[in-house]
Amino acid sequence: MTVLSKAQLENPMMFETLRDSVTALFKANENDLFQTIDHQEQSRSSETMKGILRTIQVFVQSTNPEHSSKTEFENDVTFQLHLRAAAASTGDLATLDDDNATPAQKQTALLAIDTGAAIADKAWDALLRIAIRIIMSPLNEDLGLDEFVVSNRILKTARKDAPVDHGNLIVITGSAFISASVTEIMDGATPVAGADPILESKLPFKTVSDSDESTASNLQVDTPNP
Amino acid sequence: MSAGWLKRHIAGPGLKLMLEGAYGELVELIPPDGVTADIKTNEDGNPLRGQVLRDFQVQVPESGDDVIVTETIVTLRKSALSVVPQQGETWGVRIQEKPESETPMITMNANIDEALTGGATAGFITMHLKTLEQTPAP
Numbered sequence: 001m002t003v004l005s006k007a008q009l010e011n012p013m014m015f016e017t018l019r020d021s022v023t024a025l026f027k028a029n030e031n032d033l034f035q036t037i038d039h040q041e042q043s044r045s046s047e048t049m050k051g052i053l054r055t056i057q058v059f060v061q062s063t064n065p066e067h068s069s070k071t072e073f074e075n076d077v078t079f080q081l082h083l084r085a086a087a088a089s090t091g092d093l094a095t096l097d098d099d100n101a102t103p104a105q106k107q108t109a110l111l112a113i114d115t116g117a118a119i120a121d122k123a124w125d126a127l128l129r130i131a132i133r134i135i136m137s138p139l140n141e142d143l144g145l146d147e148f149v150v151s152n153r154i155l156k157t158a159r160k161d162a163p164v165d166h167g168n169l170i171v172i173t174g175s176a177f178i179s180a181s182v183t184e185i186m187d188g189a190t191p192v193a194g195a196d197p198i199l200e201s202k203l204p205f206k207t208v209s210d211s212d213e214s215t216a217s218n219l220q221v222d223t224p225n226p
Numbered sequence: 227m228s229a230g231w232l233k234r235h236i237a238g239p240g241l242k243l244m245l246e247g248a249y250g251e252l253v254e255l256i257p258p259d260g261v262t263a264d265i266k267t268n269e270d271g272n273p274l275r276g277q278v279l280r281d282f283q284v285q286v287p288e289s290g291d292d293v294i295v296t297e298t299i300v301t302l303r304k305s306a307l308s309v310v311p312q313q314g315e316t317w318g319v320r321i322q323e324k325p326e327s328e329t330p331m332i333t334m335n336a337n338i339d340e341a342l343t344g345g346a347t348a349g350f351i352t353m354h355l356k357t358l359e360q361t362p363a364p
Contacts, residue, residue: 043292057291082291088357089335096256096318096333096358107260110316113335116356167295168334168357175291 014149014182015077019060021144022079022178026056029134034127037082046164046171050086054127057082061177071186076152079178083127083158086169087119116170117163124172128158135178143180153180241303241349250275251325253300256318256333257309264320268306276302278321298334298355305349311336319355334358 023038030036037057049055061080066073091113095101101109134140135155142150158176246268253276255265268274279299300319304310311317320331336353 041292043294046293046295049293084291084293088359090359090361091335093333093358093360103257103263104260106256106264106318107258110256110258110318110335113316113358114361115337161291164293164295166354167297168355169295170356171293171295173291173293 013075014184015060015063015075018077018143018145018150018180018182019058019079023058025134025140025144026058026131029130033130044084046086046167046169049084049171050088050169051123054085054123055082056127056131057084065184073184073186074181075184076179076181079180081131081176081178082173083124083131083176084171084173085120085123085127086171087116087123088169089116090114090119120163120170120172124160124174128160128174128176131155131158131176149182151181153178242306245277245301245303245350246275246306249277251278251322252331253278253302254320254331255302255307255309255311256320258315258317259309262309265308268303269308274302274306276300276306278325280325299352300336300355301350301352303350307351311351311353317353318358319353321355 023036026036027038032052034052034054034056037055038059039057040059041057044055058079058081060077062078064076064078066075092109095105095109098105132155135143135153141153142148143153156177156179158174160172160174164171164173253274255274257265266274277300279301280296298321300321315337317336318333319336320333323329323332334355335358336355
């Protein structure tokens with residue numbers, strides 16, 4: 001039986017360090033173009049994701065630690081990005097609100113209304129472009145961590161959902177996935193007192209001591225001819 | 227009380243009371259035909275009123291992401307209108323910003339393709355409004 005200390009259990013693993021780094025990467029690159037949410041929310045109002053308030057929600061979706069009994073192993077981490085954008089219709093409100101405007105002028109204004117669907121669709125595409133630029137930039141190959149800590153980083157499939165079919169605003173959501181590999185290092189386990197190591201071998205082995213020089217003299221090394 | 231009487235009552239006085247009674251709000255319509263001026267009065271010449279629902283929120287989990295949307299729905303009696311919105315038309319709709327009286331009116335738009343409900347027999351029309359903002363200057 002192996003007992004781990006509380007400190008060992010609470011010690012963050014690399015996938016958590018990577019999570020914090022990826023989130024920080026998005027936050028540092030917002031540039032008033034979007035906002036980053038570093039966790040899964042229960043829900044969000046469409047009003048709070050309109051225009052440049054469109055959101056990228058970043059969270060760890062899954063990990064795939066390499067099957068290994070070693071103290072070090074590769075952990076393939078997958079992050080899910082929820083991309084959300086909302087838009088209102090735009091038009092010539094000034095004319096529509098003008099009591100002196102003629103019906104013909106108002107007709108022109110109504111016909112020229114740009115529906116929120118087209119605006120929201122392009123806003124979502126732009127949000128995906130921003131996410132790809134941030135993650136796939138050669139400068140961010142290490143996703144904000146030290147060199148060689150992260151490998152195989154890639155932004156995988158992105159999927160756009162159909163627009164929400166209700167509401168004052170047009171809302172478009174979708175997902176993209178980032179994967180990367182990190183090396184996890186497990187702390188040494190605290191051994192149970194009194195346990196002796198058990199060695200089993202089907203071949204008889206001989207214990208060689210330092211005084212057993214005959215064994216060393218019998219060694220022959222073949223070298224290739226020059 | 228026959229079915230015919232009930233239908234006439236629903237289409238007529240009953241509907242007027244339901245939509246334009248104590249909880250009815252001021253509504254103005256901007257027709258897209260280029261001929262008709264803004265519709266601000268009903269068939270009696272009184273200010274046009276209708277039912278305006280603002281707090282209808284829809285949660286959409288099918289995308290895997292819960293987004294709450296607010297939907298503004300206006301229901302009007304067809305017989306109160308000099309011109310009735312038709313499929314394929316985009317109308318301007320002006321409603322009170324808040325349910326309280328004497329609050330500013332805001333302009334939204336309704337694409338009648340999206341929700342022309344109410345039925346011919348019942349005599350009302352329902353419009354699902356969209357938020358409309360001023361087009362940014364180039």
